[in-house]
Amino acid sequence: MAVTQLIGARIQRREDPRLVTGHGRFTDDRSPRGCCVLQVVRSPHPHARIRSIDTARAAAHPDVLRVLTAADFRSVLHGAMPVTPSFVAEKRQVPERFPIATEEVVYQGEPVAVVVARDRAAAVDAAEWVVVDYEPLPAVVDPIAALDPAGPRAHAGAPDNVCWDVTYTGGDVAGAFADAELVVHGRIVQQRLAPTPIEGRVVVAEHDPYDERMTIWLGSQNPHFIRLFVSQALQMAETQVRVVSRDVGGGFGSKISPYPEDYLVPAAAKLVGRPVKWVETRTEAMAGTTHGRGQVFEADVAVRRDGTLLGMRLTQTLDVGAYCGTFGAFQAVAVYMAPGAYRWRGVEGRTIGVLTNRVPTDPYRGAGRPEGTHLVERMVDLVARELGMDQAEVRRRNFVTAFPFTNPFGFVYDSGNYHGSLDLALAAVDYPSLRRRQAEGRAAGRYLGIGLSTYVEICGFGPSAPTAGATGGIALVEGAQVRVFPTGSVAVYVGTHAHGQGHDTTFAQIVADTLGVPMEQVELHHGDTDEGTGFGYGTYGSRSLSVGGMAVRGASLLVREKARRLAAHLLEAAEADVLVERGRFAVRGSPASSRSFQEVALAAYGANLPSGMEQGLEAVHYFDPANFVWPFGAHVCVVEVDPDTGQVTIERYVAVDDCGTVINPMIVEGQVQGGIAQGIAQALFEEVVYDPDSGQLRTGTLLDYLVPTMSELPVPECSRQVTPSPTNELGVKGVGEAGTIAASVAVINAICDALQPLGIRHVDMPASPDRLWQQLQEVRRP
Amino acid sequence: MIPASFDYRRAHDLDEATRWLGELGPEAKVLAGGHSLIPLMRLRLAQPSALVDIGRVPGLDTIRVDGDRLRIGALVRHAALARSEVVRRALPLLAEMAAEVGDQQVRARGTLGGVIAHADPAGDYPTLALMLDAEIVTTHGSHPARDFFQHLFTTPLQPDEVIREVTFPVAAGPHRYIKFRRRRCDWAIVGAAVQQSDGGWRLGLTNCGPTPMRARAAEAALAEGRTMAEAALQAAEGLTPPSDLRASSDYRRHLARVLTRRALEQAAA
Numbered sequence A: 001m002a003v004t005q006l007i008g009a010r011i012q013r014r015e016d017p018r019l020v021t022g023h024g025r026f027t028d029d030r031s032p033r034g035c036c037v038l039q040v041v042r043s044p045h046p047h048a049r050i051r052s053i054d055t056a057r058a059a060a061h062p063d064v065l066r067v068l069t070a071a072d073f074r075s076v077l078h079g080a081m082p083v084t085p086s087f088v089a090e091k092r093q094v095p096e097r098f099p100i101a102t103e104e105v106v107y108q109g110e111p112v113a114v115v116v117a118r119d120r121a122a123a124v125d126a127a128e129w130v131v132v133d134y135e136p137l138p139a140v141v142d143p144i145a146a147l148d149p150a151g152p153r154a155h156a157g158a159p160d161n162v163c164w165d166v167t168y169t170g171g172d173v174a175g176a177f178a179d180a181e182l183v184v185h186g187r188i189v190q191q192r193l194a195p196t197p198i199e200g201r202v203v204v205a206e207h208d209p210y211d212e213r214m215t216i217w218l219g220s221q222n223p224h225f226i227r228l229f230v231s232q233a234l235q236m237a238e239t240q241v242r243v244v245s246r247d248v249g250g251g252f253g254s255k256i257s258p259y260p261e262d263y264l265v266p267a268a269a270k271l272v273g274r275p276v277k278w279v280e281t282r283t284e285a286m287a288g289t290t291h292g293r294g295q296v297f298e299a300d301v302a303v304r305r306d307g308t309l310l311g312m313r314l315t316q317t318l319d320v321g322a323y324c325g326t327f328g329a330f331q332a333v334a335v336y337m338a339p340g341a342y343r344w345r346g347v348e349g350r351t352i353g354v355l356t357n358r359v360p361t362d363p364y365r366g367a368g369r370p371e372g373t374h375l376v377e378r379m380v381d382l383v384a385r386e387l388g389m390d391q392a393e394v395r396r397r398n399f400v401t402a403f404p405f406t407n408p409f410g411f412v413y414d415s416g417n418y419h420g421s422l423d424l425a426l427a428a429v430d431y432p433s434l435r436r437r438q439a440e441g442r443a444a445g446r447y448l449g450i451g452l453s454t455y456v457e458i459c460g461f462g463p464s465a466p467t468a469g470a471t472g473g474i475a476l477v478e479g480a481q482v483r484v485f486p487t488g489s490v491a492v493y494v495g496t497h498a499h500g501q502g503h504d505t506t507f508a509q510i511v512a513d514t515l516g517v518p519m520e521q522v523e524l525h526h527g528d529t530d531e532g533t534g535f536g537y538g539t540y541g542s543r544s545l546s547v548g549g550m551a552v553r554g555a556s557l558l559v560r561e562k563a564r565r566l567a568a569h570l571l572e573a574a575e576a577d578v579l580v581e582r583g584r585f586a587v588r589g590s591p592a593s594s595r596s597f598q599e600v601a602l603a604a605y606g607a608n609l610p611s612g613m614e615q616g617l618e619a620v621h622y623f624d625p626a627n628f629v630w631p632f633g634a635h636v637c638v639v640e641v642d643p644d645t646g647q648v649t650i651e652r653y654v655a656v657d658d659c660g661t662v663i664n665p666m667i668v669e670g671q672v673q674g675g676i677a678q679g680i681a682q683a684l685f686e687e688v689v690y691d692p693d694s695g696q697l698r699t700g701t702l703l704d705y706l707v708p709t710m711s712e713l714p715v716p717e718c719s720r721q722v723t724p725s726p727t728n729e730l731g732v733k734g735v736g737e738a739g740t741i742a743a744s745v746a747v748i749n750a751i752c753d754a755l756q757p758l759g760i761r762h763v764d765m766p767a768s769p770d771r772l773w774q775q776l777q778e779v780r781r782p
Numbered sequence B: 001m002i003p004a005s006f007d008y009r010r011a012h013d014l015d016e017a018t019r020w021l022g023e024l025g026p027e028a029k030v031l032a033g034g035h036s037l038i039p040l041m042r043l044r045l046a047q048p049s050a051l052v053d054i055g056r057v058p059g060l061d062t063i064r065v066d067g068d069r070l071r072i073g074a075l076v077r078h079a080a081l082a083r084s085e086v087v088r089r090a091l092p093l094l095a096e097m098a099a100e101v102g103d104q105q106v107r108a109r110g111t112l113g114g115v116i117a118h119a120d121p122a123g124d125y126p127t128l129a130l131m132l133d134a135e136i137v138t139t140h141g142s143h144p145a146r147d148f149f150q151h152l153f154t155t156p157l158q159p160d161e162v163i164r165e166v167t168f169p170v171a172a173g174p175h176r177y178i179k180f181r182r183r184r185c186d187w188a189i190v191g192a193a194v195q196q197s198d199g200g201w202r203l204g205l206t207n208c209g210p211t212p213m214r215a216r217a218a219e220a221a222l223a224e225g226r227t228m229a230e231a232a233l234q235a236a237e238g239l240t241p242p243s244d245l246r247a248s249s250d251y252r253r254h255l256a257r258v259l260t261r262r263a264l265e266q267a268a269a
């Protein structure tokens, strides 16, 4: 590798000046000439039969071009929306989903008709004039109640509401429980969350019937998958469909799967013969963009009295929603990650996917790993409590210490140092003196709590073998193309997609170091399916650096190697004697004779090439990692709970994360801080609420759905430990989700620790003042 | 979303405003800072036929002390109230409340008259207006605050009636407003206001019923010489606060007591 100058440097994100000065290019900035506006008429009912749709009055609006329903769309859209196996290949039933309801609506917000009009005001007005005659049907609004065979079905006529029901067993579970000296039970609810990116979803489509081309602009984390799915539905070749996803104002997993509008907008453009734009409102986003979490866990943990963890049995009941999300079953990974950072004799996990009359759930930052982490970290704390041991002590006694380590389900943790990160975090907060302060405070009626979260997570999806099956054919590798122009400027095309992760900076750091050119000479391209490699795999599951970054590095190395061979030829030296140093190709032992990268780039397009070498200086590389990567760390949250109001104040939040080699510390900190913010948001603030009787969404605006702002959040103190990953030559692991995976349970463990002397054993999320006060009332009651 | 279509007129003075409102009928609405009305229109929960914008009517943004009354023009914005030296001297509690309304954008646009006219039980100024016996002076006359907040979003204002100013008694003694909320920029889940005035305590509660509330039982207990902690226990007497996503009715009653005690203790400290 070249002399490292940029890798590891604290470089400001070079995309930011453009973004923070309002020069980003978001989808809504795009309005092709003649563009009209699409408004979706949505079901107000969680479950109903459509008796009839009367579009006459809306269609008569002078500025309305067409009112379209399922019958119209069936002429241009074919087949059902995709559902991948993800972590559960064995699904019992997968309700077929067409982008617009035909006879039955199964969630509030499901499209039933669309209005295409000349302007937004007309579209919104006319949409109110579409009259849909519904026959309301009983709705399934609770995933646990949904399992009652006598209850209603989310889809009329379905045998039951079970989408999947699978049990995975790893190790000697029966033996572990037979040897148990104590079994600790826990029930943990993971509330539904709305991903709430700042930029909602937007789709613009233009159909050119003469070139037979469809261009779709939208905000997507993986535009190539959207092209794959939508081109199939439109029965167009992939070459005829171009998907462009430029700047995107956040995804958090909610912009992975294809949405009904991703199909309806291009189809409408085709049917109407004009470019069409749809811009989601926040209320539509709350109701129609996939939610995350929505799971209930029951767990039993078998332990010895000395604190040794023996075995765990758990059940995950997952609220799938009305249709199975395209990657919804990914969230079952919570079961595989339930062992956490600990050694067990056996773990058995059952996952039940349940259909309800709510918008589908799908990956949301962390997707299954926050849930698995929350479960195991809560259970470890409950064990400590029942045994009267210190929470840190139980963890230390059971940590995995030798790597690579195979967990009960056969996953191989690549590297780690769990004791090291916990020691660093506890030293940072001065744990012993905190515990003293806690004891003193209690005596004075003040309730300080200390919460630990020693997480390990799986990311960097992923090796081709397991992931090809999970997506239904496409192995999650990553491709990159590096092109060097005659003047030496470098264009890099990546299949990942940046929507807040700062790839423009980190990937340029890798390329610049590998080629030995200044960063400014390197330009990054992503998000346009007409450019770069044949397929791009996108950005999710903290995979971009450890898979995409390696593809970028690999393609850069191919370029460098060709340049070196060419330089040897130009320098009339043996290839083996030519070294690359600081952007120059020099002959070993005679540094005076050398060629710059620019000179070699120009020569690559000239006539003086070694025999057999073709002109040009460019390369494509696909990287297929040998394993997932396994970031880990220790977070400590210190809270004070006001016993009179139930108000929680976070006094300190310390995070020690180990994501292997760090390319850019500033970006890592940004990712960790943002991730922690979302974890705290789940712990204390956010919850999607549906009315338990009517099934109506009650958190339809940001007035009701509490996304915390900077004023409500602590500034986490982030530090690091570096244990390089052996899985890739960069030594990197992902860090996009780590903060979220770790944080929710650090906060909840702190609250439970604070309230332990008052008799509170467990607290569910969000730990709102009202909820805590109610719980305190119950334990205070004689 | 975008509002349904409506007519828009900008009034030059209040006579013009009332005349237009009379002509346009009860479906027309006054527009002041727009920070309650426009959000409702965007969600199409309000669909007025016309807006009569009083935002540029001169003379409605003055603040002055007139004898023992503080007179504040209907168009005075939250930010101006929070900054005003006059308010800080004559009725510091009002300035402190104003500094905590919504966020910066809301404080830059929203008006005192708008909050009073809107009569949202979560609005902060109505609590102070009620507990201190403010007067709401309009184009048609004057309403004592105790008769003004009739129910949720309901006041005696006629469709063509416009608030000119609100007058408060000058009160610079011990005071405190505790606004309990989840996010800094949010409305009060419960607010407790205390002000010492004429030697006695006035206690008000925000968002504990369909209108602002006065904690009269607690006031009486204080007058009888009970301790603050004892008196505060009676702060929820007669309240039947709403239950919503933020808080249950019981929890609001509890908060009314806890916050009143804390407000009294902090005011006295």
Ligand SMILES: Cc1cc2nc3c(=O)[nH]c(=O)nc-3n(C[C@H](O)[C@H](O)[C@H](O)COP(=O)(O)OP(=O)(O)OC[C@H]3O[C@@H](n4cnc5c(N)ncnc54)[C@H](O)[C@@H]3O)c2cc1C
Pocket (backbone or CB within 6 Å): B029, B030, B031, B032, B033, B034, B035, B036, B037, B038, B039, B054, B074, B100, B101, B102, B103, B106, B109, B110, B111, B112, B113, B114, B115, B117, B118, B122, B123, B124, B125, B157, B161, B162, B163, B164, B185, B186, B187, B188
């Ligand atoms: C995010 C957000 C947070 C907020 N937080 C708070 C808070 O914490 N506390 C709080 O008190 N408020 C809060 N508000 C409301 C804010 O203070 C509004 O500005 C206020 O409620 C209305 O004042 P306005 O001037 O904007 O009135 P408008 O929105 O213009 O009008 C509101 C209503 O009053 C009528 N009206 C207005 N002026 C007059 C007048 N002079 N005579 C007769 N009728 C009139 C209008 O016709 C309309 O019906 C918040 C608002 C937002 C958007």
